[in-house]
Amino acid sequence: MFGIIRPCRNRLSDSLRTAWLAHLCGLCLALRDDHGQLARLVTNYDGLVVSALVEAQAGQRGRRRSAGPCALRGMRGADVARGEGARLAAAVSLVLASAKVDDHVADGDGLFARRPVAGSARVVARRWAEQGARTGRAVGFDTAVLVDAVRRQQDVERGARLGTSVLDVTEPTETATAAAFAHTAVVAGRPGNQDALAEAGRLFGRVAHLLDAVEDLAEDERLGAWNPLLATGTDLAEARRLCDDAVTGVALALKDAEFIDDELVHALLVHELQHAVRRVFAQVGPPGQPGQPGQPGQHDSTCPVHDRPDDQRRATEGLSEQPPGPDGPPPPAPPAPPKSPRHALRDEPERRCLCWRWPKLTKPPTTRGLVVGCFALLYECGTCQQCLRDPFPGAWTGKWRVSCGNGCDCGTCDCGQCDCCCCPCDC
Incomplete structure (x- = not known):
C-alpha cells in the first residue's frame, strides 16, 4: 500500500480507526468486485479519502455492508464502505496507478528497465486505465481529466528549468486531485460543496506531489534522475513553506464545505496531512534547520517527549541526571528500549x-x-x-x-x- 496519509494507530480513536479501516477495506473490495483480484494491488491510503469525503457529506446510511474475515483485519469480519463513494475511489486509484506504472516504464526505473517487465507493465497499466474509466462512467465521473493531467505532466516536466516555479510542475497533479475531490460533492448530492472541495483537492495534490519529490530527492540526486526540486532549483525550506501553506489552505477550504459528519475527514486531511509533512521533512531536512530535525530517525520537535522539561526528558531518554563534573557532563547512557505501544508485540x-x-x-x-x-x-x-x-x-x-x-x-x-x-x- 502507498500514500502520504498513514495514520498511526495511537493517534486515531477506536471509532475513527474503525471508520478509516472501513473505507480502506471498502476500496479494496470495490476493486476486487468490479475488476478482479489483481486490481486490489492499487489499494492505497490516499484513495480512501475520496470514499471518506462522500460518506462525510451523505452520511453512513446505506453506505456500509458486512464483509467476511480478512488477513488485514486479523481474520475478522467488519462493516466496510460500499456504494458510489468506494467505486469513485476505485476509479481514481486505478487511473492514477496506471499513470504511475507508465511513468516508471518511461523512466526505466529498476526492474522496469527490462523489456519483458516493461512490456507486461504496459499491458497492466492499459487495463487499469480502461477499468478506471469504466467505473468512473458508472458514477458519473469522466476520468479523462485525470488522463489529460498525466499527459500534461510529462510536457511540463520537459519544459521545467532552473527558475521555473515548482508550482507550475505540480499543477497537473493539483488539477487531477481537485476534480476527484469536487466530484465527491456530486456523488453525495451536495453540489454546493464542489468549489470548496476542489480547492481542498488542489492543495492536497500540491502537498502529495511535493512530499513525493522530497522523499525521492536524495535518491534522484544520486542517480541523476529528474526531480522537480532539482529541476527548478527549489530548496527544502521553500518546499516546506509551500507544504505548510497548502495544509493550512486545505483546513480552511474544508470549513467552507457542509458535512454531516466530518470527524474522519478532518483527522485525515488536517492532522494526518500535517503529520505527513513533518515526517517527510524530518527524514531529509538538513541538521539544525528550524522545524526539520535533520537526520533520519530523529524525533519531530512536536513530539510530547521532547516538549518536556530537560530533567524530565533526561529521565525519559535514560540520560544520567548527575551534575556535570570537572571534566564536563558524563557520557549519555545507552538509550532505553522502546516502550511505545507501537513496539509492543501484537500477537495476543x-x-x-x-x-x-x-x-x-x-x-x-x-x-x-x-x-x-x-x-x-x-x-x-x-x-x-x-x-x-x-x-x-x-x-x-x-x-x-x-x-x-x-x-x-x-x-x-x-x-x-x-x-x-x-x-x-x-x-
Missing part, C-alpha cells in the same frame, strides 16, 4: 489470528536461509504483516522491522475542534 490470540503469530519474533533473532526466507516473505506479504503488524520480523534476518503503515510520528493537536490526534505513546 484474542487480538490476532494464527497468521500474526508466525514468523515469531525471537531474541536473539532467528536467521533463515534463502528458501525459507522467501517463503516467510511471501507469507508476511500475503497476510499483510508488513503493512499492519508492528513490529514484524525480517524475512531473512529475523530482526524486528517497523511496518510501512504504522510509523509513529505523533504530535499534539491544538485546533480546538477534536481530540483525534492526541497520542499517548512515547515516540
